[in-house]
Amino acid sequence: MATPTAPGAEKAPPRFRLMPMHPRDPNEPGRAASSLELFFDLVFVIAVSIASAHLRDAVTAGHLGEGVGKYLLVFFAIWWAWMNFTWFATSFDVDDWAYRVLTIVQMAGVLVLAAGIEPVFAHGDLHLLVAGYVLMRVVMISQWLRASRRAGPARPTTLVYVGGIAVAQVLWVAWLFIPTASGAVIGTLPTAVLICLIVFELAIPVVAETRGTTPLHPEHIADRYGCFTIIVIGESLLASANAVFGAFSEVAELAPLISLGVLCLIVTAALWWIYFWPPHHRMLTGLPAALTYGYGHYLIFAAAGAFSAGVGIEVDSQLGVSALDPVAATFTVSVPIVLFVLGVWLLAIRASAHWVINLAVPVCAVLVLLDPIIPIPTFLTTLFMIAIVAVLVVCPPKDDPDPGANPADGTEAADGTEAPDGTEAAAG
Numbered sequence: 001m002a003t004p005t006a007p008g009a010e011k012a013p014p015r016f017r018l019m020p021m022h023p024r025d026p027n028e029p030g031r032a033a034s035s036l037e038l039f040f041d042l043v044f045v046i047a048v049s050i051a052s053a054h055l056r057d058a059v060t061a062g063h064l065g066e067g068v069g070k071y072l073l074v075f076f077a078i079w080w081a082w083m084n085f086t087w088f089a090t091s092f093d094v095d096d097w098a099y100r101v102l103t104i105v106q107m108a109g110v111l112v113l114a115a116g117i118e119p120v121f122a123h124g125d126l127h128l129l130v131a132g133y134v135l136m137r138v139v140m141i142s143q144w145l146r147a148s149r150r151a152g153p154a155r156p157t158t159l160v161y162v163g164g165i166a167v168a169q170v171l172w173v174a175w176l177f178i179p180t181a182s183g184a185v186i187g188t189l190p191t192a193v194l195i196c197l198i199v200f201e202l203a204i205p206v207v208a209e210t211r212g213t214t215p216l217h218p219e220h221i222a223d224r225y226g227c228f229t230i231i232v233i234g235e236s237l238l239a240s241a242n243a244v245f246g247a248f249s250e251v252a253e254l255a256p257l258i259s260l261g262v263l264c265l266i267v268t269a270a271l272w273w274i275y276f277w278p279p280h281h282r283m284l285t286g287l288p289a290a291l292t293y294g295y296g297h298y299l300i301f302a303a304a305g306a307f308s309a310g311v312g313i314e315v316d317s318q319l320g321v322s323a324l325d326p327v328a329a330t331f332t333v334s335v336p337i338v339l340f341v342l343g344v345w346l347l348a349i350r351a352s353a354h355w356v357i358n359l360a361v362p363v364c365a366v367l368v369l370l371d372p373i374i375p376i377p378t379f380l381t382t383l384f385m386i387a388i389v390a391v392l393v394v395c396p397p398k399d400d401p402d403p404g405a406n407p408a409d410g411t412e413a414a415d416g417t418e419a420p421d422g423t424e425a426a427a428g
Helices: 035-060 064-092 097-115 117-123 127-148 152-175 188-209 218-250 255-275 287-319 326-352 355-373 379-394
Strands: none
Touching (some): 035 064, 035 287, 064 097, 064 117, 064 188, 218 287, 255 379, 326 355, 326 379
């Protein structure tokens, strides 16, 4: 006969020391990004930095349309892999050795993807890029399979993710073998199929979550997006500073470069201020709002990465080594700023702001586009970004609706009873 376990005795460790991957509590207090998630983000800095650098080189060489197109494609692979891991982690994150190892394998996939960026820009070869992307996505299949075992009502959703991601990766590999008349990877037919594959990937979460939503922690998601925004903005600041400082010894007239350096600091600080002004977690209410928020950040992240490339392009133009028209070169700085600000306004600021902000932010953002046509470089951009921040300082976000009462402020309480100080008190 087995001896009963004494009260308070330690439980046996789980099988293979693996923690059960239950759905996380969406109302868990104080949940923020884990150290593993922050470590995971670091490899994406490498990929974003390489993509921005190659965008700068392509545009400086005079290939504006081609460079932007390849940048947007590469950035989709970076952003989509990051977003899928982030949203999975908010629902099923555990801290055991298997989860850590699989996450590190995904990081290896990011590095392979980063190594494949140069061939994409050089001669349109996507083989290495797709290899890194598929590696990351295959790891996500194993994560979703593990989550499906204990997902409860969300099990059908997890299986749709498994099936959808698996089919998509088979199609990505098959896409590489589509022949073209010229022998290049990117042709008319491959481009059309590529667009269809991107739409297919974007549709997987939409279809899966309609089968039964996975738990979403608004504060955690907002924190994760905030962390990645800081990383992308920080990379932009570093790349911009390197571009400006590296040109000091190559030009006789330093005033334009100094002006551009001041712009980089002011704009980067303003982008940070603008992004973190609204309470982002309020936007994550329900599946449609969450999908809009998540997908809309592609524009914000890509614009932040392109900003550093734009500063480098402007430096090259001032050095006289750019094939791009000087006015067009200045627009490569202004346009990313405008897209970033308008993206944050549409996704997060608009719903939390008073009418003054909802008028000032988009108007000032659009007016930044006037900067390239005046003779004083970066003056209008700096002015309008400072104006946006000033308005945000004066007008704080709208408070959450509070149906209850604060007896100290003299407002009426929920049940209409009077507090001892003459105000209406809430029920105990």
